């Protein structure tokens with residue numbers, strides 16, 4: 360492959376060390392010159408400074424002239440270096456966390472500094488995926504009520520440094536952001552929408568943006584067969600909520616600075632959205648967890664304890680666990696094809712995921728879940744008594760469960776992982792829950808089943824067709840895709856639970872769910888496999904000998 364022409368290469372001063380700095384179309388690099396390395400080797404090893412460093416241009420946040428009194432006095436030997444410029448760039452710390460680092464280069468030559476600033480800025484202006492203008496919504500009451508402070512102290516300064524303009528709206532009530540996006544906001548002037556808050560706040564942005572997009576394109580989202588139009592604006596999430604699972608599962612951490620940097624560099628991560636209907640009428644959209652039984656009850660209880668902040672989930676978790684309820688009903692589902700793998704295949708969804716890139720032909724194949732079709736096309740039907748019915752459209756990894764509810768679920772494959780936890784003893788359920796917090800397989804229990812599906816439907820027992828109720832009287836449960844299995848004899852609560860849908864409670868127990876493949880895009884890149892290596896060998900930046908200024 361032909362090598363990129365070198366654009367600029369100079370000998371400059373960094374700290375007390377002379378360095379050779381080079382820039383081509385994709386990488387900025389600097390290394391100590393041999394002379395200064397010899398002279399300052401003690402200094403370097405003491406401070407831990409590496410002798411060479413490379414930064415991909417796409418991870419440069421900004422470059423600017425440095426003007427302070429120290430710069431004016433900068434000296435090496437008798438030579439003054441009164442001019443300087445600073446490059447801010449992404450550096451990786453630990454656990455997928457990013458921070459913004461600065462490197463300042465000094466020079467005796469003002470024109471040279473200005474040339475560096477100009478050339479780097481020209482390179483940055485070629486990166487067309489970067490947002491220039493954002494619409495930001497802050498929920499001041501999410502999580503520990505630190506949304507406004509997090510934005511002002513950690514995010515706004517970075518946006519300013521990257522020359523991104525932001526229109527900020529601090530919400531005054533629930534659904535303020537959703538309603539504003541739906542009708543009022545002039546979206547044409549923005550390159551993206553940012554929410555500062557938790558999963559509930561993200562859900563508001565999701566609903567506002569999806570609804571607005573359908574309205575603008577004349578699509579009736581209440582039609583069960585409607586082909587929804589993907590949203591053109593990307594969504595950024597600055598985590599300031601209680602669970603922050605959508606941020607955690609798409610970035611790998613819930614750190615506001617990391618998220619701000621993913622927005623600044625203009626990352627893109629497509630994401631599936633489930634539409635949730637009742638009697639063919641749209642109730643809500645979901646991207647993370649749709650849970651009936653355990654998580655529905657937990658969330659309902661936790662809403663009364665909002666004043667406790669994130670700890671409400673632990674308290675309600677213990678209470679719901681102790682109440683040990685189970686619910687009877689029928690789940691029918693359309694299994695996904697083999698092309699998207701299965702929930703236990705140990706294929707993690709990571710940055711550049713191949714499974715998601717193959718992007719199932721699912722959307723074209725959407726079919727209605729109707730009774731006649733249940734006997735054909737491999738549709739699964741499962742009757743039973745369940746402690747939990749969960750659908751995880753993504754891993755749902757979060758600080759409480761770093762692998763998530765379904766560790767091998769994919770962000771953008773057009774499927775959701777349907778997890779059925781049948782009635783079991785308290786002890787067994789606790790064992791199952793505990794496995795969410797360690798490396799053990801939470802699906803490896805006789806009372807847990809998991810299916811990768813494109814759509815599913817749930818009917819609570821009292822709404823089942825009579826024929827299914829009759830079957831249950833025989834004491835047998837039937838699955839179309841699996842073997843017959845016996846019903847446990849213990850009794851079960853007749854009442855309904857609720858569905859929790861990305862942290863919101865739904866008003867109906869009977870729902871139909873279908874996955875809309877890649878309906879939205881986030882400012883994220885999926886979880887990076889490991890510390891990313893720059894593909895370019897730094898040495899090539901300096902070979903052959905540079906024409907130093």
Ligand SMILES: CCCCCCCCCCCCC/C=C/[C@@H](O)[C@H](COP(=O)(O)O)NC(=O)CCCCCCCCCCCCCCC
Pocket residue numbers: 557558559560600601602603604647648654658672673676677680755757759760763764789792793795796859860861862863
């Ligand atoms: C014994 C320890 C068991 C730990 C089990 C952890 C499983 C965690 C899976 C979490 C999946 C989260 C999916 C995301 C949901 C969010 O969309 C949604 C909204 O988030 P927001 O408030 O930021 O807006 N959050 C939720 O629905 C909350 C889920 C909370 C899960 C907490 C579970 C705690 C369970 C504690 C059980 C304790 C048993 C103790 C027995 C003595």
Ligand SMILES: Nc1ncnc2c1ncn2[C@@H]1O[C@H](COP(=O)(O)OP(=O)(O)O)[C@@H](O)[C@H]1O
Pocket residue numbers: 497498499500501502503529530531532533534535555556557558559560561563599600601602603669862
């Ligand atoms: N200004 C506001 N006042 C009250 N509730 C709000 C406001 N802005 C947003 N909300 C609502 O607060 C709920 C929780 O927000 P979220 O940011 O997800 O925090 P948490 O993660 O703590 O639940 C969401 O349902 C959202 O609609």
Ligand SMILES: [Ca+2]
Pocket residue numbers: 631752753768769770771772773774775
């Ligand atoms: Ca998915």
